[in-house]
Amino acid sequence: MEIACCVLDRWELRVKLRSILFIFAASDSNLIIGGIAIGGLVLYAFWGLIEWVRRSPVQPDPWDAEIERQLSEPEAIEICPHCLTEQSSTAWFCEKCGRAVGPYNNLMPYVMVFSQGEVFRAGVTDKLRASPLTIVGYLFYSSCNYFVFAPIYWFFLFKNLMRIKTERVEQ
């Protein structure tokens, strides 16, 4: 029985291979040349994109060489970028404000959950830099994570955005 199945599989494979070869051989040669030309254009465009990225100017650091040297010293103190509290080199989250301060937080599957939570929390509690891209990002990311419960998050997100907008108007 197994031998029969094996023979049948080989026969099916042979038939499929023949049909593929037949289609390829029976195709119009102009279509094949056109396909090769389009493939070449796509490769050329991709190569051009890579060259464009490589040749783009490097953004200069906002600080001078002295500060760069001080930052790379082993005695340099790490701080939280949000509240400027001193951090140990092994910390993952700031003890004061809870922000992610570890270098690999977003790469570790378990710790990443807390980083995502921090981003979502910032969307509904903090002052956001509300740009159309940010809002679309929050809507998309929250719908991927919360599925049917996403509208609840959107309610608090837009409530926060309205609060930020009224604060700006008052200022």
Ligand SMILES: [Zn+2]
């Ligand atoms: Zn902090």
